[in-house]
Amino acid sequence: MKVVKFGGSSLASGEQIEKVFQIVTSDPKRKVIVVSAPGKRYPTDDKVTDLLIRCAERCLLKFDPLKLYEQVIERYASIARELLLPNELMTEIELDLLGRLNGDKGNPEQFIDRMKASGEDNHAKLVAAYFREQGVEAHYINPKDAGLLVSPNAGNAQVLPESYEQLYSLRQQSGILIFPGFFGYSTAGEVYTFSRSGSDVTGSILSSALKVDLYENFTDVDAVYSVNPFIVSHPKEIKELTYREMRELSYAGFTVLHDEALVPAFKAGIPVQIKNTNNPSAEGTRIVSERAHTNGPVIGIASDNGFCSLYVSKYLMNREVGFGRKLLAILENFGLSYEHIPSGIDDISIILRENQFDSVIEKKIKLQIEAELHTDEVIFEHGLALIMVVGEGMRHNIGTTARASKALANADVNIEMINQGSSEVSMMFGVKEVDEKRAVQALYNEFFAPVIV
Amino acid sequence: MKVVKFGGSSLASGEQIEKVFQIVTSDPKRKVIVVSAPGKRYPTDDKVTDLLIRCAERCLLKFDPLKLYEQVIERYASIARELLLPNELMTEIELDLLGRLNGDKGNPEQFIDRMKASGEDNHAKLVAAYFREQGVEAHYINPKDAGLLVSPNAGNAQVLPESYEQLYSLRQQSGILIFPGFFGYSTAGEVYTFSRSGSDVTGSILSSALKVDLYENFTDVDAVYSVNPFIVSHPKEIKELTYREMRELSYAGFTVLHDEALVPAFKAGIPVQIKNTNNPSAEGTRIVSERAHTNGPVIGIASDNGFCSLYVSKYLMNREVGFGRKLLAILENFGLSYEHIPSGIDDISIILRENQFDSVIEKKIKLQIEAELHTDEVIFEHGLALIMVVGEGMRHNIGTTARASKALANADVNIEMINQGSSEVSMMFGVKEVDEKRAVQALYNEFFAPVIV
Numbered sequence A, B: 001m002k003v004v005k006f007g008g009s010s011l012a013s014g015e016q017i018e019k020v021f022q023i024v025t026s027d028p029k030r031k032v033i034v035v036s037a038p039g040k041r042y043p044t045d046d047k048v049t050d051l052l053i054r055c056a057e058r059c060l061l062k063f064d065p066l067k068l069y070e071q072v073i074e075r076y077a078s079i080a081r082e083l084l085l086p087n088e089l090m091t092e093i094e095l096d097l098l099g100r101l102n103g104d105k106g107n108p109e110q111f112i113d114r115m116k117a118s119g120e121d122n123h124a125k126l127v128a129a130y131f132r133e134q135g136v137e138a139h140y141i142n143p144k145d146a147g148l149l150v151s152p153n154a155g156n157a158q159v160l161p162e163s164y165e166q167l168y169s170l171r172q173q174s175g176i177l178i179f180p181g182f183f184g185y186s187t188a189g190e191v192y193t194f195s196r197s198g199s200d201v202t203g204s205i206l207s208s209a210l211k212v213d214l215y216e217n218f219t220d221v222d223a224v225y226s227v228n229p230f231i232v233s234h235p236k237e238i239k240e241l242t243y244r245e246m247r248e249l250s251y252a253g254f255t256v257l258h259d260e261a262l263v264p265a266f267k268a269g270i271p272v273q274i275k276n277t278n279n280p281s282a283e284g285t286r287i288v289s290e291r292a293h294t295n296g297p298v299i300g301i302a303s304d305n306g307f308c309s310l311y312v313s314k315y316l317m318n319r320e321v322g323f324g325r326k327l328l329a330i331l332e333n334f335g336l337s338y339e340h341i342p343s344g345i346d347d348i349s350i351i352l353r354e355n356q357f358d359s360v361i362e363k364k365i366k367l368q369i370e371a372e373l374h375t376d377e378v379i380f381e382h383g384l385a386l387i388m389v390v391g392e393g394m395r396h397n398i399g400t401t402a403r404a405s406k407a408l409a410n411a412d413v414n415i416e417m418i419n420q421g422s423s424e425v426s427m428m429f430g431v432k433e434v435d436e437k438r439a440v441q442a443l444y445n446e447f448f449a450p451v452i453v
Helices: A014-025 A048-060 A066-082 A087-101 A108-133 A162-172 A198-209 A243-251 A259-268 A323-333 A359-373 A400-410 A433-447 B014-025 B048-060 B066-082 B087-101 B108-133 B162-172 B198-209 B243-251 B259-268 B323-333 B359-373 B400-410 B433-447
Strands: A002-006 A030-035 A138-140 A176-180 A183-185 A191-193 A214-219 A240-242 A272-276 A285-288 A300-313 A338-340 A347-353 A377-390 A417-420 A426-432 B002-006 B030-035 B138-140 B176-180 B183-185 B191-193 B214-219 B240-242 B272-276 B285-288 B300-313 B338-340 B347-353 B377-390 B417-420 B426-432
Touching: A002 A014, A002 A198, A014 A030, A014 A066, A014 A108, A030 A108, A030 A198, A048 A066, A048 A108, A066 A087, A066 A108, A087 A108, A108 A138, A108 A176, A108 A183, A108 A191, A162 A198, A176 A198, A183 A198, A198 A214, A198 A259, A240 A243, A243 A259, A243 A285, A243 A300, A243 A377, A300 A359, A300 A433, A323 A347, A323 A359, A323 B323, A347 A377, A359 A377, A377 A433, A400 A417, A400 A426, A400 A433, A400 B400, A426 A433, B002 B014, B002 B198, B014 B030, B014 B066, B014 B108, B030 B108, B030 B198, B048 B066, B048 B108, B066 B087, B066 B108, B087 B108, B108 B138, B108 B176, B108 B183, B108 B191, B162 B198, B176 B198, B183 B198, B198 B214, B198 B259, B240 B243, B243 B259, B243 B285, B243 B300, B243 B377, B300 B359, B300 B433, B323 B347, B323 B359, B347 B377, B359 B377, B377 B433, B400 B417, B400 B426, B400 B433, B426 B433
Parallel strands: A002 A030, A002 A214, A030 A176, A138 A176, A214 A272, A240 A285, B002 B030, B002 B214, B030 B176, B138 B176, B214 B272, B240 B285
Antiparallel strands: A183 A191, A272 A285, A300 A347, A300 A377, A338 A347, A377 A426, A417 A426, A417 B417, B183 B191, B272 B285, B300 B347, B300 B377, B338 B347, B377 B426, B417 B426
């Protein structure tokens, strides 16, 4: 049995839904289909979810939401016309959305969640109707009836443990099950949505709950690439990568899947297959717990910029028990989270994302560190990029570091920082932002370019 | 003007003190001489300080200290005979030591400090007497009269700030000043000693207070070596290194000077010259604030073993503000200090010295981390060695990392950890202890061996 999730662009038009139908019905194991709200048909198009949020916000501000309401309805209506769906469907969707619009607004955040969730909920009804029109047994599944219970946190609901057992009984249901992504119900019966990429979360929860063989995640790329295609043209596709590799890569700019979404599937050890709705014959990328063979030490290279380093030095720092902890506590008090902590004997650097603070906070942090920790030097250095070189088993591949650092040296890139030794599957280099692109290209050429004899 | 400090082995016998006399009088700038207690004359010999500690402890236990007392006196007496010093000197030393032995024992730790300090104090009197016998104007300086004030912490006294101004007036005194190392007086007038290598501390304080041009530290090696001579035979000597380089090297096994001892000289920017009493014509090693030329990227390679790594992984750790701080707080509660913290995205390693805890504490730590931080994995890995590759300006020398890691790869050494990017003057590699020697040799050959064309 498979859970199959389709993203917004895979369901943005009638034509796309026809593709989805072909994909689902071509494999009898594709039993549970998780649908997103209609996404963009072209780059400047609106996502239905965004329209719904704006519509809800206008309501709360007591402005007339009619125009936005009509835009939403027209998105469904145009798909319904394209797919020749019966009129009753559109009536049902209109009544549902009007009911939500006129519902209780005492809890504004919950009201917004209720509006947002309609995007997936109504689209699941539409998709189920289309499947039935094609003569296939298909049922819209109401997450409330199915028992998908969540915590009452608007925009950041967490699945409740009891959901898993309840959802398991979906296995007994006949036909294809069309399940709306993105939301669940609180024990009080109210709608709450997951955080962004919430349909991925739903798919992951269902995969785990139903103990399926595979979670297929259809999106609009053929595969996860080994490097950013904007930096290296026509990069190698990754056939298989582990959860850990994906997580390391997604940290530094790879955004195919929202990594938090994968936790339930990850914990249940269910493989995830990323595939392309628009090119379903492409093999795609499989995300697994463990990989049989490594195909060389490196599977992917990712990079991200916008980092800075906070350098603190103090003679004999090394002898001071608690110094690092106190330093981190100061940053925590400013609400800052850090990324990495390369340390020397009498100095320590803390790598932070720059977008967390401005120059005023920077000055305050500097003063507080100097005052409380009696440091010799406190220096912020901006404009740092981090490059992750990722691959299972890399740690025990003698010489990988030498190859990587030689490639950077040959490309005239100075290594500002190396962080290696905790993760077995990655090696991190800090370089100046101006060197980022050149550094990634050099590393890609070292580990991926075919050797020409 | 120079402050010149001689270590215990440089003053262990009459023959050694004759050498000291030659050294001091050969340079009129050698004004202030800091002396240690008589050290070992041969490997199995006792240091006077150790005899004094045992003697004091026997007193406190109400055992007869006579035998140890006589051993101490005999050490001075044998030197006095060798140097043909007048009898009154030995009478003075005997009376001093008897006075201490019979003194107040209400504060046992302060009593031990008082006994320990006599080693330097009486030896300074002896050395001054010898200088005078040779017809040179030389004065024993009593640290109390000179104003060397310290905090009343037995075995770990800290110099009080007002000492510096008071000690400055020693510049006005005529002749050569023989100053006992290792101790000062509290404002209540009681003796307290510095921590280990306390004579180095006294020399460093005097250098700073008297604003001298140079602090000469005479010991029994020709120079600081670029690598441990037990690992690489006949290694290159270091002519000049910076405080920072010395500190990084001393962290991993270089023990020529106690680094805490250098703080006062370091803060006053006074260069320190390490020289050999037994070979004073050897140039020695100069420790400075800044170095004019770098002589290649690497100045020294040091290594130390007995480290372990505590590996902690948790999916999405990276998103948890405060995770690292909480982890460090747990270790701090167990009284453990950490060395380094290489981190991945969802994992973090903490490098600790193994001698801080046993397997029972290890189990407790593991349980507490699992219980409080809800981690996926907590693993201790033992038998790690750290190798420091040290050199000013190394950070901005493109290719140093590549050379180092290539050398390790060629020697078939797997790099367990790299920590680079905080200190500008060092690069740290973690390797398994079994690989330590081979790794250091490979790095030495890479950076120091002459290239044979």
